[in-house]
Each structure stands twice: as structure tokens, then as C-alpha cells.
Amino acid sequence: MLTTEIAEMIVKETSARLNRNVNIMSSKGIIIASCDSSRLYHIHEGALEVLRSEQPFTVPLDHDGKWRGAQPGINLPIVFDQQIVGVIGITGNPKEIEDVAGLVKMTTELMVKQSYMASQTEWQQRTKDMIIEDLLSEQPSIEHVLRRLGLLKIELPPTLQTLVIELDEGQSLSRSVLIQQLEKAAGSNHCLAGFVHTKRLCMAFSYQKEDEGKKKREAVLQLLKFHHFKFRIACSTPFSTLELFHQSYEDCILALEIGDPQEEVLLFAKLEAQALIHQLNPVAADRLSRRVLLNSVLSLTGTLQCFLDHHLNLQQTADSLHIHRNTLIYRLNKIKEETGYDPRKFKDAFALQMALWILEKN
DSSP states (O other): OOOOOHHHHHHHHHHHHHTEEEEOTTTSSEEEEESSGGGGOOOOOHHHHHHHHHEEEETTTTTTTTTTTOOSSEEEEETTTEEEEEEEEEEHHHHHHHHHHHHHHHHHHHHHHHHHHHHHHHHHHHHHHHHHHHHTSSSOOOOHHHHHHHHTTTOOSSEEEEEEOOOSOOSOOOOOHHHHHHHHHHHHHEEEEEEEEETTEEEEEOOSSSSHHHHHHHHHHHHHHHOOEEEEEEEEOOOOSSHHHHHHHHHHHHHHHOOTOOSEEEEHHHHHHHHHHGOOHHHHHHHHHHHOOOOGGGGGHHHHHHHHTTTTTTHHHHHHHHHHHHHHHHHHHHHHHHHHTTSHHHHHHHHHOOOOOOOOOO
């Protein structure tokens, strides 16, 4: 609990403020940190007395060597979680330092607690990172994953959803603090988060009802906006088992690749049809695109995509392109004549959209 590294940090911080020699002794009364390096690893009789009595102990100015390894001063127990984990000794005239002794003890115990909490947080995040790494492997060990989740007291029952968040560099919030806040927003005991790339964070959370899932996604979104992050989020479709985590992650990555770069939130469910293009045989897909989109209509692909984006609405498309309605009709007729597909008919429009997606992919 009270390591040499922590003890050295405490000595450095407290001695600089008190302008006095400070010693830290282990739970066995051995000096493990001191301003005076010659005293290191010696038995401190004053510390042994503190450990025996569980009370502060003062070494008087005139002890004449009675307390081996000790100099005049005050020695106090360092208590953590209701146990004495060490002793801190302040060298000097006991009457001169008794007023600050209690404050030093309190500060020391706080530093020990903070160090412990930091080490626990670091261990927990390493465990989470291992879980995510395992789940993203080709053959994840679900048994190991569940065991580690149990250690962290995290439950991920159905239904599950994965979010992949891409962040710009140069954000002021530390990674660990960001992860903690995101997990809190999505329900810490039902959420798993970690960085998988310098600018890419992956998190998965569970929920029982769709409304609950929407609230968690919204909470994550609001948190990122509150800290003024520049980000894009991809949301997977819901899934029921951890074996599907890898696929949900891949779906999110694909959504980030093919989705509108100006949109902050990308739902894979809305991009799923377009995503199928990336799973087609490349040769067959290219053949379809070349057959449908002849060279004679390539100059009209912008008009065509705008028409499709506006759900085949003539007036909205014309307004968006800042052209006359008749000009738009002329262009659509031109596409029909050249390709044999009428953009105003649903089935033909879908085929044209597929061809456009393939063209964009290439």
C-alpha cells in the first residue's frame, strides 16, 4: 500500500512546505524515504512505538540515544482504510512542530488515498483495454472477457450497442477523465470504454428499452459538446451477445468512412443499405456501376444524387440546386434516355443509387 515511490513523493512535498526533515517509515518501522539519505533502511524506534501503541509518539530533545534511529520530533501513524500502513516522522523541536503535525498527518493520508485510487483506476482501465482488445480479436475468449467483467463489476446483458467516437487531437481533457465521464453518462456498471487508437474511442453499453438507449446516446453527445470536443460518433445497430461486438465495431468504422463527414452522429442502421456495397464482389459491383452510369451522364451525377437525397421531390431538389423546375425535369429525362432508368420511379431510383454508391466507393 505505502510503496517507496509514494513515500518519496510525500517526503518531497511535505519537507518543502515545512522546511524540515521528514521521514516515512514502513509498517515494520523501517525508514523508506527521508530527506537524509544516510538514514534510509534503518530501524526507527520511534516508529516502532507508534506501530505498537497505534498513537502518535514524541521523541524528546534529550532522549540521549534511547530511541535507536530516531531524532527529536513527532511521529504519527499513517492510516488508510482503518489500518496503519506506515509512520511519518517530522524532525525538530516537538513544541515547535506540534501545531502542524495534525495537518501533515491528514495531508499524508490524503496523498496515500489519492495514490491508491489512481493505481486502482489505472488497473481497471488496463483490464478494460484488455477486454476490448480480446473482443476485437478474430476469436475472442468470451470466458476470459466475462471473468474480467466480473472483476470490474460490469454487467453487459442484452440489449447492447457500440459507439465509436473519433476525436480531434489537442483536447484539454485527459483520456482517463474523459473515459470516466463517458462511462458515468452511459451507466458505469453497464458500460465499457477505452481508446483503441490515438483519436478513436470505443464504448459499449447495455440497456433494456430503446428509450433508455436513446437517453444514454444523448448523454454521451451532450458530454462531448459540453467539453467543446470536435467529434464524430458512429452508432451500431443493437446486438445481443458479446460475440457480435467485433461486427458492431466494424459497422461503426464503416459508418464513419461512408457517412457524411459533416454529420456528428452516424447511425449504421440508416447507412446499412449503402454499407452492403462494400460487401459486394468488387468486379460485379463495378460492372453494375459502369453499365448504369454511362460516361454521357457522369456530369449529371450531382443532380441525380441531390434528387435522391430529397426523396424524389422535384421542387425541393430544384430549390436546393438553384435551378428551374423545368431544367431539373430536362436533366432527369436525359438520365432516363441514356441509362434506361427513370429516377422518378422507386425501383429505378434504387438501382441508380446503388450505382452512385459504387462510383463513390471507387
